[in-house]
Amino acid sequence: MEVQGFTGAAVEAGIRYTGRLDLGVIYSKTSCVTAATFTRNLVKAAPVLDSMALMEKSREFKAIVVNSGNANACTGKQGLQDCVAIREKAAGLLGCHEDEVLVASTGVIGAFLPMDKYLAGLEKACAKLSPEGLLQVSEAILTTDTRVKVAMREVENKGKTINIFGMAKGAGMIAPDMGPPHATMLAFIMTDAVVEPDFWQQTLQDGVDGSFNRITVDGDTSTNDTVLALANGMARNQVADGYGELSQQLADALGEVLQSLAQQIVMDGEGATKCVTVRIKGAQSFEDAKRCAQTICNSPLVKTAFFGEDPNWGRIIAAAGRSGANFAPDAVAIAIGGVKVVEKGLPIGEEAEKMASEQMKKHRFEVEVDLNSGDFDYSMLTCDLTREYVDINADYRT
Amino acid sequence: MEVQGFTGAAVEAGIRYTGRLDLGVIYSKTSCVTAATFTRNLVKAAPVLDSMALMEKSREFKAIVVNSGNANACTGKQGLQDCVAIREKAAGLLGCHEDEVLVASTGVIGAFLPMDKYLAGLEKACAKLSPEGLLQVSEAILTTDTRVKVAMREVENKGKTINIFGMAKGAGMIAPDMGPPHATMLAFIMTDAVVEPDFWQQTLQDGVDGSFNRITVDGDTSTNDTVLALANGMARNQVADGYGELSQQLADALGEVLQSLAQQIVMDGEGATKCVTVRIKGAQSFEDAKRCAQTICNSPLVKTAFFGEDPNWGRIIAAAGRSGANFAPDAVAIAIGGVKVVEKGLPIGEEAEKMASEQMKKHRFEVEVDLNSGDFDYSMLTCDLTREYVDINADYRT
Known part of the structure; x- marks a missing residue:
């Protein structure tokens, strides 16, 4: 399981509970064409509002900072300011621009983030990024989930190998309804493919419509649902722009990853046996x-x-x-x-x-x-x- | 608790279980101006379809036959034929016309009524009608309910006393959505008031919109929800036609009866503690x-x-x-x-x-x-x- 150029790390920051991974960082050494879907719930958490605003200006990102235990929802201006502080801190630690960092949160609604613990944890995470660390991130994002949810696909085209790796969380408050730049399920997709931005966004939206938007645990659409798909281009394939065989292969592979993750969420639905x-x-x-x-x-x-x-x-x-x-x-x-x-x-x-x-x-x-x-x-x-x-x-x- | 001219009786017919009242008859010795609301669920039980058809022809009825344990829903032509057979039998026993009898059912969907047991039970019930028997009917209509639901109001106007008595059942599959001649909650209202038919129907619909249509136990609207309101005129009051003080008093009293019954249903919601x-x-x-x-x-x-x-x-x-x-x-x-x-x-x-x-x-x-x-x-x-x-x-x- 490796997608060229992507690393990750997770730490026990003590956001809400102690003794469990609750803060993660995903980082690509090269800039990523980024597609996203966010919750259509009228009440959107601060990190969702922050990410939507950023993505209106640019679709190029290098990092995701994510925490569990606290949704940073219904936190007003303070919540938005906290997102900015997290991005600034991460940018300094990673050597990128604050507008190249996306923040995502999941957990309890209506509590402010414990910023001291958050920033200290962020510093520790950024110091130990590794390809293997991505699996730790997939653990750090869990809340009432009982297991890690990951999926991986490989696309072979004209001698090039493209990898797609995805992770997701979600067990309750699951009835995703996500639209163009919209789930608390969270899913992060990493690929080393070279993609054209509009093709990538449309492919993600189509994939989400066929996967996360077709699952339910309790019918309750969250304030924080977010899917982020980062493509860093390190596979050096011909650019996937919606035409030709490669674009179809990539769309199919992304669709399979999203469907696998969506199914894993329902299989792990709160208390579910069927x-x-x-x-x-x-x-x-x-x-x-x-x-x-x-x-x-x-x-x-x-x-x-x-x-x-x-x-x-x-x-x-x-x-x-x-x-x-x-x-x-x-x-x-x-x-x-x-x-x-x-x-x-x-x-x-x-x-x-x-x-x-x-x-x-x-x-x-x-x-x-x-x-x-x-x-x-x-x-x-x-x-x-x-x-x-x-x-x-x-x-x-x- | 007595509404002039109304009698009732209930028996253990063995519709689904033995050893419990499961078939009831409500009867008025004089013809009743009748208002009704039925479920807006596209899938309507046979007794709902049968009653809707009857009420298109007439709003004058004398009797209600009701059973629990079997909803007579998704039973096709057989289900409708069974309704007719019940009305014919009841008419013969009560000495009225088959089109003056309304049938209502609640219970399991997709099973045919055990007509031998049903008609034998009906015969026993019709033989022992009494004012006190109405309370037995309120027991016979229960399914997963844990208690009887009844409400009563008295209206005094110009020396006349008008009584309104209502009974209801319902604990699960409760999210009534009833329209003009539409809930499995069942409610039967009896009054000795003299009423004009259009006023009575509108007053019932308004009352249902403010009561049963505003409760939920599980959000599941039933195939059988029915409210029937029978006014037999034996109080010999000035006719209530929507104008004047009496009409308002009557509408208020009906509204209170409906709201009390609706609240009793939620209080007795399946497994509910709040x-x-x-x-x-x-x-x-x-x-x-x-x-x-x-x-x-x-x-x-x-x-x-x-x-x-x-x-x-x-x-x-x-x-x-x-x-x-x-x-x-x-x-x-x-x-x-x-x-x-x-x-x-x-x-x-x-x-x-x-x-x-x-x-x-x-x-x-x-x-x-x-x-x-x-x-x-x-x-x-x-x-x-x-x-x-x-x-x-x-x-x-x-």
């Missing part, structure tokens, strides 16, 4: 298909039925019915784990439901809802709702 | 205020924080931010249990949060979110999300 793909088929419009998938994926009754391994399709069709999508209820077919349980809006029978229940014992399974009303499809990943989700979130701050 | 009023103030539009309230009230993170007695206003403001409502994040003020914890988008401090947490130990408290962006308000009732909610719904059908 990861379920909900596939809507035959909708009258793309929007109808999406609305239908989102409503089913966020229904507490559907999600508790997944936990109970109960093929309770009544809850699924009721969620579809309240989604706002238009369809004929008596045309609907539903299959769970590949076993059809509803046809033409009517139950197939107890035997089928027993077989579907067997499929639901698996950690991964699929629910297909065919509205049989049109030609539009949409699929989405969700998890089950468990006692443990309640435990985690009733005790989060205490 | 009943919370979320009041949005200062929104730019009514729709913004409503959207904001609904998103906060259905957020799993907000609801688990209520359970944890954690004044986690970060989750509240994040939910407001993703709601689609437009506002300035740095103008927002939030108070929990009357204790202000956020002003101008910024935290007041730990002391305030400690005081708010004390308020959250109560069974009932209020969250006020002032967006300070306009003149529109909206309030809504929700409950907390607990381990017990998960237990109830993971095991529902097994």
Whole structure:
């Protein structure tokens, strides 16, 4: 796992808890063409506002500073000033310009960053950057996550090898809705590819629409969701500008990395024991298909039925019915784990439901809802709702 | 508790379980001006479709037949035929016309009614109608409810006494969205008032908009939600037609009955330990205020924080931010249990949060979110999300 030119490091800065990595730095020795998506939540954390402002001026960056334990959200002017102070300090330590540094945060909303601890930790991190250190960063960004989430792809083109490495965090407050320069999931993508800026931004947005924007744990879109994709050009490939085979290869590889990371987030959803793909088929419009998938994926009754391994399709069709999508209820077919349980809006029978229940014992399974009303499809990943989700979130701050 | 002319009875018909009341009949010896609201879910149960069709032809009814344990939803033509058979049988037993009988159901989706047991039970119920029997009906309609929900009001006008009695059920799949002739909550209102049909329908719709349409347990709108309001005229008051003092008195009393029943549903929400009023103030539009309230009230993170007695206003403001409502994040003020914890988008401090947490130990408290962006308000009732909610719904059908 190495992407030429990228190094990282993480330290225990004591941002909120002691004895765990909570501050990381990602650094590229050459300037990176940078694409980003940020949360569409109207309430945006200070680092999101700071990064959006920076990216309006430039798309060339060299470093990311990230912390967990504190979201630096709802912190007003102080929060924004803290972002600037972090960038200034990092720039001095790394020998770059403060406007070449991006800041990202995740954690509790409404608390000011402990800047003394933060800057001291930053100094220690910048002093020990290494290629292997990137894996430590992937650990430092975790909050209620139970495991590190990383993905890697290699692209071979005309004798050149291009590497893409991605890391992500996120377990709760997960229903990313990110738009051009928009998730608290955080994901950082590093590649040594040479890319044209507009191609890179569009490719990231398309990739995010097909991955992070199609997952949910609890339906709660965060104030801090951020995906940053840095391409430093050290692979010296022909520039990827949206035309030709290489651009397609790169887009495919990036898409796979994003999808892998998104899936890892749902698999590690707070308290989750199941990861379920909900596939809507035959909708009258793309929007109808999406609305239908989102409503089913966020229904507490559907999600508790997944936990109970109960093929309770009544809850699924009721969620579809309240989604706002238009369809004929008596045309609907539903299959769970590949076993059809509803046809033409009517139950197939107890035997089928027993077989579907067997499929639901698996950690991964699929629910297909065919509205049989049109030609539009949409699929989405969700998890089950468990006692443990309640435990985690009733005790989060205490 | 008596409304002139109304009787009821309930029996153990064995619809799904044995040893519990599960079939009820409500009967008025004189014809009733009838108003109704039914679920706006696209997927409507057979009794909802049957009642909607009947009410297009007439607004004069004499009886309601209701069962729990089986929703008669997603049952196709058979489900509709079963409704007709129930009405025919009831009409024969009660000595009225089949089109003067309304059927309502609540319970599991996707199972056919056990018609032999149903009709045998119906026969027993019709044989023992009494004023006191109405309380038994309020028991027979319960599913995961833990208690009976009834409310009563008296109106005095010009020497006449008018009585309004209401019963309701509902604990899960509660996010009623009911429109003119639309909730699985069920509510049946009986009054001996003389009313003009259009006034009565409009008054019911207004009352439902201010009560059942403003509560949520899990955000899942049911296929069976139904409110029926029967006015048999036996109080011989001056006709209430929307003008004058009596109409206002009657509308107020009906509103109070509906609000009491709606609140009882949230207090008895599946697994709930808290009943919370979320009041949005200062929104730019009514729709913004409503959207904001609904998103906060259905957020799993907000609801688990209520359970944890954690004044986690970060989750509240994040939910407001993703709601689609437009506002300035740095103008927002939030108070929990009357204790202000956020002003101008910024935290007041730990002391305030400690005081708010004390308020959250109560069974009932209020969250006020002032967006300070306009003149529109909206309030809504929700409950907390607990381990017990998960237990109830993971095991529902097994």
